[in-house]
Amino acid sequence: MVSPSIRQRVGSLLFPLALCIALIAIALLGYRLQRLERLLAPEREGAPAAPPVVARGELSPLEKTTTELFRRASRSVVHITTLDVQTDLFRLRVLEIPRGTGSGFLWDDQGHVVTNLHVLSSAQRARVTLADHSEWSAELVGTSPRHDLAVLRIAGAASRATPLPLGTSSDLVVGQYVAAIGSPFGLDYTLSTGVISGLGREIPGQLELPIRGAIQTDAAINPGNSGGPLMDSSGRLIGVNTAIYSPSGASAGVGFAIPVDTVARVVPELIRYGREVRPVLGVELADDALTRRLGLRGVLVGAVLRDSPAAQAGLLGVRRNPESGKLLLGDVIVSLNDTPITSQRDLHRALDTLQPGDEVSLQLLRDGEQLRARLRLGANVGQ
Numbered sequence: 001m002v003s004p005s006i007r008q009r010v011g012s013l014l015f016p017l018a019l020c021i022a023l024i025a026i027a028l029l030g031y032r033l034q035r036l037e038r039l040l041a042p043e044r045e046g047a048p049a050a051p052p053v054v055a056r057g058e059l060s061p062l063e064k065t066t067t068e069l070f071r072r073a074s075r076s077v078v079h080i081t082t083l084d085v086q087t088d089l090f091r092l093r094v095l096e097i098p099r100g101t102g103s104g105f106l107w108d109d110q111g112h113v114v115t116n117l118h119v120l121s122s123a124q125r126a127r128v129t130l131a132d133h134s135e136w137s138a139e140l141v142g143t144s145p146r147h148d149l150a151v152l153r154i155a156g157a158a159s160r161a162t163p164l165p166l167g168t169s170s171d172l173v174v175g176q177y178v179a180a181i182g183s184p185f186g187l188d189y190t191l192s193t194g195v196i197s198g199l200g201r202e203i204p205g206q207l208e209l210p211i212r213g214a215i216q217t218d219a220a221i222n223p224g225n226s227g228g229p230l231m232d233s234s235g236r237l238i239g240v241n242t243a244i245y246s247p248s249g250a251s252a253g254v255g256f257a258i259p260v261d262t263v264a265r266v267v268p269e270l271i272r273y274g275r276e277v278r279p280v281l282g283v284e285l286a287d288d289a290l291t292r293r294l295g296l297r298g299v300l301v302g303a304v305l306r307d308s309p310a311a312q313a314g315l316l317g318v319r320r321n322p323e324s325g326k327l328l329l330g331d332v333i334v335s336l337n338d339t340p341i342t343s344q345r346d347l348h349r350a351l352d353t354l355q356p357g358d359e360v361s362l363q364l365l366r367d368g369e370q371l372r373a374r375l376r377l378g379a380n381v382g383q
Contacts, residue, residue, distance in 0.1 A: 083127060172232075
């Protein structure tokens, strides 16, 4: 048994020892805290300071033009979502399934929206989103497969419509500044800029006939930009973005737009008739392969329609000699308004620049002799 005196002696030794250990621990803790503070927050003296903010100054004239163009034009650009309709038989309801996206723009104050026909594809319905993020169901008004154009209408949204001002594509020059607004990859209201890289290009259309006179641009055009506007520096519509040339399917700096002069001619017809009104001669043409086999250069008239412009001008189709009963070849069209015609494609391309009611001059080959005929083009409402 430990005596009280020994306990007192041990206790008197332990207390100073514990106090020393506590003081040492406090000192070590303070040292570590100071070191940690120095590591996390270096001393201000001698520490590098952030560089001062430099005033931006005025935007360049081109930047001001571009930002103002986007501010005004974006109000007229729309985002288009195509939809498929499916019936849920279990819950007895109709479902709208998003199928694809594209772009378009407001054409007039009646709620008409212009886009590419291939944007709509074979979708059953379409939904249009305006710049104010309001969504509207759209009805199809008309289509032109020849020019890959379509017109939608958003009923009830006329008061919100801000149509784009129209320009012209007849005076465009290579190197001219252009801007495109659209929804590439679903990213709505995306601006890209560039220049006109080429004019008068031909690109594949929805039908076998190509789209003529297309504008080539290096402004980035990607999937989803289709149907959106191509504009000049004044914010005027000069084309409808419709295609890209790229092995990867993304922008490679080679995009194409349908010229606005074509759009301005076709869209009013789509709104009025639902289809494009084309100028016609009033003839049925023989196949190009047959014409070549016969050793003829031009377009062979197979038949002339009754009461047509061609009939009134005296054109002749394939017929029988009333005396011998032998077949006689029809007239061969070799030029239209002095433009050489060597195939049906040439003839369609020449007619595509004209309007119903225009007077044209045809150079014909009949029984080996050349002659000229003048006629006033008729109109055909069709695809």
